[in-house]
Amino acid sequence: MAAQRTLIVGDIHGCHAELLDLVDRAALARDDRLLSVGDFVDRGPETPELLRLFRDETWADAIQGNHERKHVTSFAGTVKPARSQLISRQQIGEQAYPAAVAWFDALPRWAELDDVLVVHGFYEPGLPVSEQREKVIVGTLGGEMYLKKTYDAPWYSLYDGEKPLVVGHHDYRRDGQPFVHRDRVFGVDTSCVHGSRLTGLLVPEFRFVSVASRGDHWRALQAQHGEIAAPPRDSERTLWSQYVAGSLGELEGLRFSVLERLRDVAGAHAELRDEAPREAEALDALFADCERRAAALAATLRTRAADVIAALRADGYDALSHADQGRRFSDQVGPRPERALLHKARLGRLDAGEVMRAQKTPEALGELERALAPS
Ligand SMILES: [Mn+2]
Structure with missing residues (x-):
């Protein structure tokens, strides 16, 4: 055997x-x-x-x-x-x-x-x-x-x-x-x-x-098994309780990346929203408001970039190399804080998300709004 x-x-x-x-x-x-x-x-x-x-x-x-x-x-x-x-x-x-x-x-x-x-x-x-x-x-x-x-x-x-x-x-x-x-x-x-x-x-x-x-x-x-949701991870629960307890600072002072993460966490885990419904709503409202404002800013910047290009066209802009187009555009715009965003708009790459990534906090969004406001 x-x-x-x-x-x-x-x-x-x-x-x-x-x-x-x-x-x-x-x-x-x-x-x-x-x-x-x-x-x-x-x-x-x-x-x-x-x-x-x-x-x-x-x-x-x-x-x-x-x-x-x-x-x-x-x-x-x-x-x-x-x-x-x-x-x-x-x-x-x-x-x-x-x-x-x-x-x-x-x-x-x-x-x-x-x-x-x-x-x-x-x-x-x-x-x-x-x-x-x-x-x-x-x-x-x-x-x-x-x-x-x-x-x-x-x-x-x-x-x-x-x-x-x-x-x-x-x-x-x-x-x-x-x-x-x-x-x-x-x-x-x-x-x-x-x-x-x-x-x-x-x-x-x-x-x-x-x-x-x-x-x-x-x-x-x-x-x-879509009905069985993953429970929040410890790190997510900690982030959420810090936010609710105010130890992450005022809602307004937070970076968009943190606000977005908080919103994702609260969105994915109903139990967290249930624990602090007022905070969850405030977060949603702030984020939605900022997204709306960022979209409006992106539209304004796209219009301004188009206006600058229209002015440059009279001067042979279309015949220039890509690098020279960029230089002429920069010269025309001058040293403004929103110049980098105007370049993105010129290249067709500016949307609300780009604006929020560049400005990083609700306060920075407000600064851009003031910079672009007609005087
Ligand atoms: Mn194993």
Whole structure:
């Protein structure tokens, strides 16, 4: 009888059909095993099927990835769920979700086989696997930042564990091929859920098996779930509360880029608007007013530029090179603050957005209005 083999599969992310394709292609025998490196949930069409497979089938095991962990932390209220967790929760169903989360929480953070060690994210040198920081081996942004700050070289080049290491989490090559570093670190995430490939590593023979993805599942799923909006990010929430608390300064004193960002944040997250409806309305009103004024200014400047060109035409302007046209135009206009905007108008590139980018604040818009007012 052949020795038992294990197919270690990269980030599956709800791609159940591709996983079945992969198991087929690997021609697993009856005693062979399947092991997910984690992130088998979220973003794909069939998260509940994968939950059922890894929880209920004795030949299939999984370790915890950052996505399974995020279900645990967001369900506990420690962090906000991302859109992909909200969609998975709906797919799994409210009734089954708490038990699913409890099972995610109980998943091991590593698997040690005869020939390899398997973790989802990263590995810090000098520490046994049992002493690895949770954020490092599970693969969070915080864990990645910690490694980058602490070490000068990429984490995989510093790997000093006894056995070769298999990881998921990052598609290191982005060409559908698995990542191999000196036959010591094997990266098997190849972005199946984004339309690339699903990859597994068969041990003990260290042979890669791979199948094509059936599509850009995450894009399709997001389009299907327009009703589930992404909750505000922490940075957006902070920006909004600073604005509401007045610590960003008076509304009038803010740059248009900040006002626009605030308006986008409030527009995308109804809950923020509900928390401070008066501020949201004041912001909308100010921004709409400024857009109207900027459009009027752009129209005035376009007319003035056209008048200048009409005057220059009598003097052979059309026959000049582009550079000379620019110089003649500048001479004619003289050293005025709005000269750069008049040039944009001359070249047909002036609209309200350009005016707001040049003037940057509502006050600066007012200054331009005064400069252009007929005396
Ligand atoms: Mn991951």
